[in-house]
Amino acid sequence: MTSIQPNLALSDNDWLVSSRATLARSRFVAKAETIGRVGHVSDGIASVSGLPDVRLNELLRFEGGRLGFALTLDADAIGAVLLDDGDAISAGSRVTGTGQVVEVPVGPGLLGRVVDPLGRPLDSDEPVLAEMHLPIERPAPSIIDRDLVAQPVATGILLIDALFAIGRGQRELIIGDRATGKTSIAIDTIVNQKHTDMICVYVAIGQRATAVQRVIDAVRRHGAPERCVFVVAPAAASPGLQWIAPFSGVSIAEYFRDRGQHALIVIDDLSKHAATHRELALLTREPPGREAYPGDIFYLHARLLERAAKLSAELGGGSLTALPIAETDAGNLSAYIPTNLISITDGQIMLDAALFAANQRPAVDVGLSVSRVGGKAQLPALRKVSGPLRLDYSQFLELEMFTRFGGAIEPRVKAQVVRGERIRALITQPRFAPLRPIDEIALLAALADGVFDTLPVSCVATVRTRLAAHLDARGGPAAAALVATGSLDAPALTELVTVVRDLAAQVGAAPAPEAAST
Ligand code: ATP
Ligand code: MG
Numbered sequence: 001m002t003s004i005q006p007n008l009a010l011s012d013n014d015w016l017v018s019s020r021a022t023l024a025r026s027r028f029v030a031k032a033e034t035i036g037r038v039g040h041v042s043d044g045i046a047s048v049s050g051l052p053d054v055r056l057n058e059l060l061r062f063e064g065g066r067l068g069f070a071l072t073l074d075a076d077a078i079g080a081v082l083l084d085d086g087d088a089i090s091a092g093s094r095v096t097g098t099g100q101v102v103e104v105p106v107g108p109g110l111l112g113r114v115v116d117p118l119g120r121p122l123d124s125d126e127p128v129l130a131e132m133h134l135p136i137e138r139p140a141p142s143i144i145d146r147d148l149v150a151q152p153v154a155t156g157i158l159l160i161d162a163l164f165a166i167g168r169g170q171r172e173l174i175i176g177d178r179a180t181g182k183t184s185i186a187i188d189t190i191v192n193q194k195h196t197d198m199i200c201v202y203v204a205i206g207q208r209a210t211a212v213q214r215v216i217d218a219v220r221r222h223g224a225p226e227r228c229v230f231v232v233a234p235a236a237a238s239p240g241l242q243w244i245a246p247f248s249g250v251s252i253a254e255y256f257r258d259r260g261q262h263a264l265i266v267i268d269d270l271s272k273h274a275a276t277h278r279e280l281a282l283l284t285r286e287p288p289g290r291e292a293y294p295g296d297i298f299y300l301h302a303r304l305l306e307r308a309a310k311l312s313a314e315l316g317g318g319s320l321t322a323l324p325i326a327e328t329d330a331g332n333l334s335a336y337i338p339t340n341l342i343s344i345t346d347g348q349i350m351l352d353a354a355l356f357a358a359n360q361r362p363a364v365d366v367g368l369s370v371s372r373v374g375g376k377a378q379l380p381a382l383r384k385v386s387g388p389l390r391l392d393y394s395q396f397l398e399l400e401m402f403t404r405f406g407g408a409i410e411p412r413v414k415a416q417v418v419r420g421e422r423i424r425a426l427i428t429q430p431r432f433a434p435l436r437p438i439d440e441i442a443l444l445a446a447l448a449d450g451v452f453d454t455l456p457v458s459c460v461a462t463v464r465t466r467l468a469a470h471l472d473a474r475g476g477p478a479a480a481a482l483v484a485t486g487s488l489d490a491p492a493l494t495e496l497v498t499v500v501r502d503l504a505a506q507v508g509a510a511p512a513p514e515a516a517s518t
Helices: 012-034 158-163 182-195 210-221 239-257 270-283 297-305 335-342 353-357 380-403 412-426 436-449 457-476 477-485 490-509 515-517
Strands: 035-042 045-049 057-060 068-073 078-080 094-101 105-106 132-135 173-176 199-205 227-231 264-266 321-328 348-350
Touching: 045 068, 057 078, 057 158, 057 348, 057 380, 068 132, 068 239, 105 239, 132 227, 132 239, 158 380, 158 412, 158 436, 173 182, 182 199, 182 210, 182 264, 182 321, 182 348, 199 210, 199 239, 199 270, 210 227, 227 239, 239 270, 239 297, 239 321, 270 297, 270 321, 270 335, 297 335, 321 335, 348 353, 380 412, 412 436, 412 457, 436 457, 436 477, 436 490, 457 490, 477 490
Parallel strands: 173 321, 173 348, 199 227, 199 264, 264 321
Antiparallel strands: 035 045, 035 094, 045 078, 057 068, 057 094, 068 078, 105 132
């Protein structure tokens, strides 16, 4: 029979020797655990061995101070993504784990700043004043922490506010081919927050530096840059920085959401982010799936966008609205990344290259666009007047094709075409010309009342441009009450229609030179 007994044969001296050996071994082990070596490095990826305790997403420090993070953990090596350029790193370079996951500085000190995805300033040498640091990957609010989307995000774009209203806490995808005005819609929305309390975060991934600069300049010129943060990982940045950019942006925005404020994040764009993810995954030898994207791309984007939410009153009632952007190839919505993103988000604004080429901008495809939750957040007055718009416009688009072949047209059909042409003129809106909700309500109410039907199509845009000033000068008490309450009663409706009718009469009698020539 064997019994567990202390080895009484061991002398005191033996104990001392054995515990010293253990101590020496444990010191040695601790050292080996914290310092690793680069096995090989290429294309922004380093294979690191000798760091068995590193966690997923842990920040790693390479010899010379360069940073990276652990993307994949295998039994014998870590797939590390470099966040700085890898020129100074070579096989055999020393690597240490920092014990911290990748974090980004957050707080009001970032407002008005242009930073990289690690929060390092790109606009000046002035340091970024951080209130605290947050991990770039954070859990999304649970269902009980959320509230219903009930407040609108006004884009100032008539077509979107009327037909595809966006609510605070919603995720609305902006999708379309190359150069169809995707960024412009997002920037117009940011610019329109000039008169609201919304904090805007614009994340640029894999774009040319000049394109990003144009966006920043546009917001500085037309919007409220002091309430915006620009997180920039241009095409020249390391793939690692581009990969973390949307996550950093969301953490920066969440700081405000969690303090009862309202934030809006534009991610421009997730197609480039997906391509970066595919590049990193292939380099770290993850098995490729559909279109060579690794299988976790859906989960990656889902857990990113799930963090956009409207929080419950107990958690301060803040919100984070996400406007991710995605690119399609020849309008193909059924490609892997577009279908993924469409199923993750609460709706999409689909842009059409043919409409864009025909100068109908914003080139929104009314048939393929949808907003699934924003309707409930729309101002009641706006909802009331925009009701017939979708049907009238869709019918017109069909009839227009039909009437192109000529022939006699019934008066009822003719009236529908006349109305449709005016709708199209009204929703063709230039950039940086946002409409206030009251202007939008007045225009749509007047449209439904037939005010524009007798006006030449070329004059419609002039009425829209001049309306704000006219309404401010001529609007009566009912219109003022409408601004306060958001609901439309009969006196306010009459008042608004009268104001637009007066203006339309003025414009129609003396069309502006640009209108007369078209
Ligand atoms: P990319 O695929 O390169 O990112 P994009 O889809 O983001 O392009 P934008 O850069 O927003 O497209 O716009 C392309 C061009 O269309 C720009 O020159 C812009 O000025 C013009 N544009 C966009 N919207 C409008 C508009 N409403 N009215 C007139 N021009 C517009
Ligand atoms: Mg763009």
